[in-house]
Amino acid sequence: MDAPPTSSARRKVARISTAGKATEPSPDAVLIRRTLAEIGPVADKVTSYFYALVFTGHPELRAMFPAAMDVQRDRLLKALLTAAEHIDDPDVLLPYLRRLGTGHRKYGTLPQHYPAVGEALIHALTRYAERSWGPETEAAWVRAYTSISQIMIDAAAEDELKSPAWWHAEVVSHDLRTPDIAVLTVRPDQPYPFLAGQYTSLETPWWPRVWRHYSFASAPRQDGLLSFHVKAVPAGWVSNALVRRARPGDVLRLGPPAGSMVVDHSTDNGMLCLAGGTGIAPIKALIEDVAGHGERRPVEVFFGARSDSDLYDKDTLLGLQRSHPWLSVRPVVGDGLAGQLPQAIGEHGPWNSYDAFISGPPGMIRSGVDALKRIGIPGERIRHDALEELAGVAG
Numbered sequence: 001m002d003a004p005p006t007s008s009a010r011r012k013v014a015r016i017s018t019a020g021k022a023t024e025p026s027p028d029a030v031l032i033r034r035t036l037a038e039i040g041p042v043a044d045k046v047t048s049y050f051y052a053l054v055f056t057g058h059p060e061l062r063a064m065f066p067a068a069m070d071v072q073r074d075r076l077l078k079a080l081l082t083a084a085e086h087i088d089d090p091d092v093l094l095p096y097l098r099r100l101g102t103g104h105r106k107y108g109t110l111p112q113h114y115p116a117v118g119e120a121l122i123h124a125l126t127r128y129a130e131r132s133w134g135p136e137t138e139a140a141w142v143r144a145y146t147s148i149s150q151i152m153i154d155a156a157a158e159d160e161l162k163s164p165a166w167w168h169a170e171v172v173s174h175d176l177r178t179p180d181i182a183v184l185t186v187r188p189d190q191p192y193p194f195l196a197g198q199y200t201s202l203e204t205p206w207w208p209r210v211w212r213h214y215s216f217a218s219a220p221r222q223d224g225l226l227s228f229h230v231k232a233v234p235a236g237w238v239s240n241a242l243v244r245r246a247r248p249g250d251v252l253r254l255g256p257p258a259g260s261m262v263v264d265h266s267t268d269n270g271m272l273c274l275a276g277g278t279g280i281a282p283i284k285a286l287i288e289d290v291a292g293h294g295e296r297r298p299v300e301v302f303f304g305a306r307s308d309s310d311l312y313d314k315d316t317l318l319g320l321q322r323s324h325p326w327l328s329v330r331p332v333v334g335d336g337l338a339g340q341l342p343q344a345i346g347e348h349g350p351w352n353s354y355d356a357f358i359s360g361p362p363g364m365i366r367s368g369v370d371a372l373k374r375i376g377i378p379g380e381r382i383r384h385d386a387l388e389e390l391a392g393v394a395g
């Protein structure tokens with residue numbers, strides 16, 4: 001996914017970030033952050049105004065967004081503001097924007113749509129960042145948006161040469177494991193290359209243009225089938241449709257794979273995996289990946305669930321444990337994985353030569369990262385999906 005940047009993208013970021021090489025932020029970054037600080041408290045108003053400007057100025061763009069603009073509502077604006085905030089940091093910015101650019105292909109985004117969005121952004125900021133706004137600030141934002149949009153456009157154009165904008169995928173099985181959790185297996189209409197531990201975006205036929213992220217629950221398979229573990233969450237458009245409505249024969253759409261919570265096969269470090277609820281799905285994929293590579297590195301899984309019935313995939317995991325002597329799976333049942341986890345991990349180990357993988361609700365990921373750092377695993381050896389992406393997982 002995060003292929004090396006094109007030379008034109010590299011040039012652009014190099015230009016905007018020259019001053020950022022030092023520890024001091026560049027003058028543009030200072031102005032941009034001042035604007036962001038000013039609009040922070042009125043973010044909701046900025047968001048409504050921004051979308052109203054986009055849709056009234058360019059009604060043809062409305063059809064690219066879902067009918068109900070709840071979660072989707074502030075995604076685009078938030079992504080642009082996040083990118084602007086990191087304008088000095090090409091290491092973060094480039095992979096982020098390239099993913100955003102390729103991910104936007106499934107919405108039907110074209111290069112000619114970007115100026116309309118840029119104009120709305122500048123107008124919304126002019127209105128709501130009155131105190132910090134002026135010609136210099138405006139010029140900094142125009143430069144930032146020009147670079148941001150060009151990187152996204154370039155990434156989409158490059159991706160177009162090698163991948164479809166989306167895949168159709170037919171549901172081939174639907175297994176209701178608990179009243180709220182289903183395991184779905186789908187067959188994509190074209191080969192779908194991905195790595196174990198990654199996730200995709202998924203749209204159901206019942207709620208057009210409402211996309212949610214789901215991790216693959218298996219490593220890539222010979223037969224090309226993909227599987228997902230889905231929990232229906234209250235008011236979740238996509239999750240309820242997938243759990244309660246989807247049946248074999250229904251056709252979903254999938255976006256491109258994303259995520260960097262993948263196995264580094266260049267080491268034989270042990271792997272410490274923490275999973276909460278349906279967060280076990282990508283961990284199961286990682287286990288299959290290690291097994292498929294014929295490796296014998298220790299893999300230790302702590303699988304947290306609120307109750308025994310939420311350990312819906314325990315039998316599969318215990319089956320894997322029986323076949324693989326290097327694998328150990330420990331269910332941790334209770335309300336506070338956060339409270340129990342440090343103790344559970346502390347009873348085992350030492351973990352200093354392990355890489356860590358965390359998957360589950362955002363709160364669990366946050367407290368899991370803290371717990372792992374406390375037992376001495378450095379941040380760069382802890383992998384998890386981006387929390388802002390997970391905000392769109394549930395639902």
Ligand SMILES: NC(=O)C1=CN([C@@H]2O[C@H](COP(=O)(O)OP(=O)(O)OC[C@H]3O[C@@H](n4cnc5c(N)ncnc54)[C@H](O)[C@@H]3O)[C@@H](O)[C@H]2O)C=CC1
Nearest residue numbers: 276277278279304305335337338359360361363364393394
């Ligand atoms: N790649 C990933 O990271 C994936 C993440 N998910 C996310 O996993 C979640 C699964 O939901 P459920 O099965 O309902 O999980 P859940 O709410 O039942 O929680 C699962 C476990 O996490 C613990 N936990 C929950 N919140 C916590 C917090 N704030 N601090 C510490 N521990 C906490 C619970 O005690 C329980 O042991 C969803 O939010 C889904 O979006 C699902 C699949 C993949």
